[in-house]
Amino acid sequence: MLLALFCAPALAGDDDFFFVGGGLAIRPAYTANTFFLGGEAEADLSFKSGMVGGRLELDFQGSVMPTLDYVPVLPDVPVINIVRPEWAMVEVTGESWAARGGIVNPAFGLEDWDDWALYLPTHGQYYAFTPARMAGAEFAWTTGDGGPTIALGGGLDLDWEMPIVEANITAEGDSYGVWSGVAVYPADQRYAAVLGAEAYPAEVVTLALGGMAGLDHASPFANVSVSGVFLPAGMVNPTVRVEGSFDPDAVTGAAPFAASVGGAVAPTDWIKILVEGKMLLVGDEIVPGAYASLCVYRVAPPEE
Numbered sequence: 001m002l003l004a005l006f007c008a009p010a011l012a013g014d015d016d017f018f019f020v021g022g023g024l025a026i027r028p029a030y031t032a033n034t035f036f037l038g039g040e041a042e043a044d045l046s047f048k049s050g051m052v053g054g055r056l057e058l059d060f061q062g063s064v065m066p067t068l069d070y071v072p073v074l075p076d077v078p079v080i081n082i083v084r085p086e087w088a089m090v091e092v093t094g095e096s097w098a099a100r101g102g103i104v105n106p107a108f109g110l111e112d113w114d115d116w117a118l119y120l121p122t123h124g125q126y127y128a129f130t131p132a133r134m135a136g137a138e139f140a141w142t143t144g145d146g147g148p149t150i151a152l153g154g155g156l157d158l159d160w161e162m163p164i165v166e167a168n169i170t171a172e173g174d175s176y177g178v179w180s181g182v183a184v185y186p187a188d189q190r191y192a193a194v195l196g197a198e199a200y201p202a203e204v205v206t207l208a209l210g211g212m213a214g215l216d217h218a219s220p221f222a223n224v225s226v227s228g229v230f231l232p233a234g235m236v237n238p239t240v241r242v243e244g245s246f247d248p249d250a251v252t253g254a255a256p257f258a259a260s261v262g263g264a265v266a267p268t269d270w271i272k273i274l275v276e277g278k279m280l281l282v283g284d285e286i287v288p289g290a291y292a293s294l295c296v297y298r299v300a301p302p303e304e
Contacts, residue, residue, distance in 0.1 A: 018047045023297025025115040031278075031289030038063035038071065042086070042114060046300060051093055057086040059113070074159050086113055086133065101137040106153055108168040108181030110196035110210035110225075114297075119208065119239045120262050121274040121293035124225030125254040126212040126245075130194050131166060131183045132159035138166075147171070148178075162187050168194075175200050190216045195224075206232045212252075219249040229263075238263040257281040262291075271296055 021044040029036040039062065046055045060083050061071040072081045089102030105113075109130050111123050136155015143150065148171035157164040168181025179196035192214030199207045206229040213222035227241040243258040262276030274293040279286050 016049050019300050020045050021298040021300060023114060023116050023295060023299065025297075026294045027115070027121065027292070029121075029289065029291045031291075032287055035065060036063065037065040040115065042297075044299065048093075053091045053093065055087045055089055055091070057088075059084050059086050075161050080158070084133075096142045098140045099137070100140075103133050103135050103158070104138055104153070105133060106131060106138065106166050106168050106181060106183075107149075107151065107170050108166075108179050108194045108196055109212075110179065110198070110208055115274060115293040116272050116295040116297045116299065118274065118293075119227060119229050119237065119264060120241060120260055120276045121291040122260070122276055122278065124210050124223070124227075124241070125243055125252070125258060126210060126223035126225055129221075129223070129252045129254075130212055131157055131164060131192070134158070134164060134166070136164075151181075157185070160185065160188075162190075188216070189218070190214065200232075203233065205230055216249075216251045219251050220246070221249075221251045222246040223252060223254050235267060236263065236265050255280040255282050270298055 022042045024039065024041050026039045027037070041060045043058045044056070047053060063069055063071060070082050073084055085103050087103060087105060089100050089104045091098055091100035109127070111118060111127050115121060134153065134155045135158055136153060138151050138153030140149055140151035142148070148169050150167070150169050152167050154163070154165040156162070162185045164183055164185055166181055166183045169178065171178045177198040181194050183192050183194065184190070192212055195209060195211045195213075197209045201207065208227040208229060209225070210227075211222070211224035214220075223243070223245040225241060225243045227239060230238045239260075239262055241258075241260040243254075245252065245254040245256050247254055247256070258278060258280045260276050260278040262274070265273045272295040274295070276291045278289045278291065280289070281287075
């Protein structure tokens with residue numbers, strides 16, 4: 001699973017914990033005759049005591065080349081722009097339910113913000129148009145004994161600066177994983193389904209599907225990303241990715257076709273090196289690019 005999980009080793013009782021972590025990613029890239037060098041620094045804190053827990057993740061993203069600058073994001077508030085909270089929430093949990101509020105990231109979509117949670121150093125094209133950090137609340141229910149978790153939420157999408165209502169479903173099994181949902185932006189007449197799924201047909205390969213489709217002011221769009229990750233449990237994970245988009249009114253700005261080859265090398269559980277060669281079809285022109293990311297990190301281990 002690519003999403004960073006909110007969990008850590010127990011420190012006080014079977015379920016209680018206090019975890020401090022974070023990461024650093026350095027990102028060189030070359031495309032369209034331009035060399036880019038930037039990166040991300042993140043500080044993480046999460047805890048749980050009894051029914052109450054919380055999660056705080058603060059990100060800083062900047063560039064050294066071609067110019068020395070931080071990487072701005074919406075909304076245009078300097079403190080949030082420069083040091084932006086990826087998560088800043090408090091959560092109350094019961095045996096089969098959870099209620100959380102603050103700044104949350106709904107658990108749909110295959111890919112995560114952080115490089116060390118990715119298979120390749122760039123995201124699929126659909127990712128830039130997906131719902132983002134939500135200042136609001138979310139309520140989740142887990143059905144059955146370890147069954148799918150269904151969540152409903154709403155608030156203000158901080159990166160799109162619009163109210164959002166969302167619902168998502170997450171499920172994990174021995175041969176599959178699902179992190180998908182729907183989002184509605186009533187003020188902008190945007191309606192979208194976000195797809196994230198993985199299949200594990202054999203120990204040596206993971207098949208990953210990510211995408212988004214919907215309507216924006218009655219304009220249809222669809223972006224799909226299909227990846228094959230080989231030797232996923234090994235130190236070296238070769239990866240191929242093919243992307244396609246249907247966007248007749250240029251709603252998302254995605255290229256109609258893209259292909260990538262690369263992968264990850266993880267010599268330890270706190271170092272990850274990602275490399276990628278990519279081709280984008282822009283109009284009648286093929287635009288090549290080369291990307292990499294060197295990550296040093298400490299993140300909470302997956303939940304048992």
